[in-house]
Amino acid sequence: MKDAIIIGIAGGTGCGKSTMIRKIKDEFNEQICILSHDFYYKQHNDIPFEERKKINYDHPDAFDTDIMIGHIRELAKGNAVDRPVYDFTIHNRIDETVRVEPARVIVVEGILIFENKELRDLCDIKVFIDTDADVRIIRRILRDVNERGRTLDNIVEQYLTTVKPMHDEFVEPSKRYADIIVPEGGFNKVALEMLNERIHALLRD
Secondary structure: OOOOEEEEEEEOOOOOHHHHHHHHHHHHHHHEEEEEHHHHEOOOOOOOHHHHOOOOOOOHHHEOHHHHHHHHHHHHOOOOEEEEEEEOOOOEEEEEEEEEOOOOEEEEEOOOOOOOHHHHHOOOEEEEEEOOHHHHHHHHHHHHHHHHOOOHHHHHHHHHHHHHHHHHHHHHHHHHHOOEEEEOHHHOHHHHHHHHHHHHHHHHO
């Protein structure tokens, strides 16, 4: 079906996925393209902003995962795709898209990517980043305040009502599907070097 290598990187909110992906990208440069599950949140133009804020965005049903799977398959065949753009400040997808060019290494990341069997079965390497919950919530607070315009009260309420329950129900159990479990993500130098070497080996095959 494909010549590309597909790497899935999962883990709870704030676990360090972005740091690991950034370091992998530094290693492989133009040989890599990245798709985040967060790009594929469903569009809700028919729902007012105040109602959109109440949606459970940590449940698998919040995503257009089938579209993402289709895009991964197209990239693996060597075809470019136009992936969606999601604006977290308005809780909705916008009309713009971003062109993603195919590459030898396709990195797919998200908290729930191993929850979906069809999606995880596409991955040649499945990595789960395992980070303590207190570290993850601190990172999420800093990110959501600085990058997504959220208030502390809103972040804490969302964490207690949807993020933590969905992590316990869907994210943590999906760890059993991983090929590699990495404590502390991109800050784990040994694990990062081993993963990069494995990718290099697959590229040489």
